[in-house]
Amino acid sequence: MQTTLSEQARQLPRAEEAERILRACVHCGFCNATCPTYQLLGDELEGPRGRIYLIKQVLEGNQVTQKTQQHLDRCLSCRNCETTCPSGVDYHNLLDIGRAVVDAAVARPLGQRLVREGLRAVVAKPSLFKSLMSSGHLFRAVLPQRLQTKLPHPAAPAKARPTRHHARQVLMLEGCVQPSLSPNTNAATARVLDRLGIGVMPSREAGCCGAVDYHLDAQAAGLDRARRNIDAWWPSIEQGVEAIVQTASGCGAFIKEYGHLLSTDPSYADKAKKVSALAKDLVEVLRDEPLEMLAIHGAQRLAFHCPCTLQHAQKLGGAVESVLARLGFNLTAVPDGHLCCGSAGTYSITQPELSQQLRDKRLNALESGQPDVIITANVGCQSHLNGAGRTPVRHWIELVEAALP
Template sequence: MQTNLSDSAKRLVHAAEAERVLRSCVHCGFCNATCPTYQVLGDELDGPRGRIYLIKQFLETDEVSDSTQEHLDRCLTCRNCETTCPSGVEYHKLLDIGRAAVEARVERPLGERLLRAGLRAVVPRPRLFQALTRSGQAFRPLLPAALKAKLPAHVARAKERPQGQHARQVLMLEGCVQQSLSPNTNAATARVLDRFGIGVTPAREAGCCGAVDYHLNAQDTGLDRARRNIDAWWPAIQAGAEAIVQTASGCGAFVKEYGYLLRDDPAYADKARQVSTLAKDLVEVLREAPLETVTLCADKRLAFHCPCTLQHAQKLGGAVEDVLKRLGFHLTAVPDAHLCCGSAGTYSITQPVLSRQLRDNKLNALESGKPDAIVTANIGCQTHLDGAGRTPVRHWIEVVDEAMG
């Protein structure tokens, strides 16, 4: 695509990157065929091709409006379009640049500003989030339905983690909201890894991966969180930790981008690249384990929801399903498994109507095979889908841990 950036656009920090991505697009429109928001709304400007046009128009003419911001906000950043694109357009990189540039020019209504500031103040802080979650649970009957759906009806307590020492050690990102909404997930991960002779080295100083701030256009704050995590992990990496395991695929996708995001930071570029290389979704570690040597009771019919951050961002579609099948679980078929559930980080809060419609469509597909339970690999998807109060939704590693006994 021919592109001529305006003088002001050329002064943007990532102007060259924006131009590179824009020029790679041939405008074929294949992306719209798999875009969840385009399928629901049927508006060209609510599909990847239309959003690319909007960003291009802004960067060339320096003209932008709240309508442009609205169409960019509606994007889930599911990256389904990138899986579909025959030209390899790195749409999410252009979207991040475009959103940040538009944010600097278009003032949001007060309500939106307060909501986004509130999300950034609460979600990345596990202790604060936990306190608010517990308060919400205590007053659950009094909450409005929309807020009640965000709180799980039951939170399984975290079981004891193994204390055994192993030659093989990995780090594990504990996450933000997962510690409150599904605290047993990481404990189950530690127990399953222990079965295969892998220990988890604690890194208490590591915190939020930075994705929440970054995708709400507070990009500098998100990168600062990335730097703090690198500092927290670095001693263990130097001591020989073989991987940084993520049990939330959304966090994993972002940590794997550290090398790209900090490529121009002379103090962190090399470390960030190494961290991105070591970052592994849990399934990448377990699929190399001798799973066939384990005896377990895999008597449940499961439907697996593959998060967008796992299949489109990390390119690990089918990996969890393969592990579950090797362990003896029966998986039901899921139509349109490539489509987003509507969670998308904070999207379910900032775009509630679209998000609920996508959730209900996804649940209809997941439940079509009459599963006993739905399992997934991302806390956002898990909470979002479970909030409908239909088939129970859990992290897949918890089901594996229980089946191992």
């Protein structure tokens, strides 16, 4: 696609990157065929091709409006379009660049600003999030229905973590909302890794991966969180830790972007590149281990929902299913496994109507094989799908841990 950036756009730190991505797009439209919002709304501007054109117009100096902002907001950032693009268009990075320019030019309504700032203030702080969750459970009966569906029932407490020392060590990101929404996920991970002779090193100084800030109009704040995590992990990296493990694929996808996003920061570029190289989704660690020694036998029928951040961003589609098959689990067939459930980080709150439509479509597909349990690899998807009150949804590692002899 031919494009001529405006003089103002050429001053942007990522101007060359934006122009390169725009020029890679040939406007073929294959992306629209797999775009969840285009499928729901049937509007060219609600698909990747239309959004790319909107960003092109913005960067060429055309007028920016709230409608432009709305069309970009409605993108789930699922990156399904990248999987199907024959030209290799780096859509998600172009979207990040375009959103930053649009958000700087268009003032959001007060209600939107309050929601977004509230999410940034709460979600990235585990202790505050936990306190609000506890209060929500006390007053559930008087909460609006919309909030009740977003408030999961109290989770069972996490099992004890192993205390044995192993020569092999990994770091593990604890996450922001996962300790409250699914507290046993990381404990189950530590217990399974322990059986395989791998220890989990604590890293209490590490916090939110930065994705929440970065995708809610605060890219600089998101990158500052990335830098703090790099500082927190660096002593362990220098000691030879094997990997930085994530049990939430959304966090993992963002941490793997640290190297790219901080590539122009002279103080952090090399460290960020190293951190991204060490970042591994849990399945990347387990698939290379002798899983047969776990002697697992699972009798439940499971349907796996592969999060967009796992299959499209991290290119690990099929990896969890392969591990579970090796362990003997009974997996049902799931049609349209490439589609998004509508969670998409905070999307289920900022775009509730579209999110619910996508959730219901996804659940219909997941339940078509009549599973006992739906499993997934991202706490956002897990909580969002569970909010429908239908088939129970859990993280896949919890089922593996529960089946240990």
